[in-house]
Amino acid sequence: MGRMERKAGNFYVPAEPKWAFVIRIRGINGVNRKIPKVLQFLCLCRLFNGTFVKLNKASINMLRIVQPYIVWGYLNLKSVNKLIYKCDCGKISKKRIALTNNSLIALSLGKFGLICMEALIHEIYTIGKCFKEANNFL
Structure with missing residues (x-):
């Protein structure tokens, strides 16, 4: 698809992923009260739990809030x-x-x-x- 677009002189921009896989990697002792609430909302209550998250504006903002405590990415x-x-x-x-x-x-x-x-x-x-x-x- 991308090759055909480049050949025609156009740009090919792949679609943004619609979901991500999120894993909790750090503990939350002595942090702001907002962090545990967001982790609980994402179903990441325990260390090394993983979950699939549908990506929209609200969920991306939540992932940014808890960024130091999680890793996330896209899977095939x-x-x-x-x-x-x-x-x-x-x-x-x-x-x-x-x-x-x-x-x-x-x-x-x-x-x-x-x-x-x-x-x-x-x-x-x-x-x-x-x-x-x-x-x-x-």
Whole structure:
């Protein structure tokens, strides 16, 4: 795509990513009260927790506030796939349950049309209409 644009004499600007993966890397002892609140809102309550965050103006401002305590970046589909398969846990009725088969995903997220691990990965990667529910499940 970029080559074709340059060949025609135009500029190609790739689209901005719509989501990021955020990991908490530092403790919060003796900091401003705002920092723990933002980390809690981002679901980063413990050290080395990670979560997917939909990027908009508000979430980018929150990431800037807690910048010294987190690292964040963009993942490709292969990395998302590896990460979700390695995590292999989901929240079912507020308990962390190991995802041994797709029936657990269908039981919890079937009402949103997510019935298997691949559908869950696709929903996260493409920021589908049930991104929030899929992210909360992980």
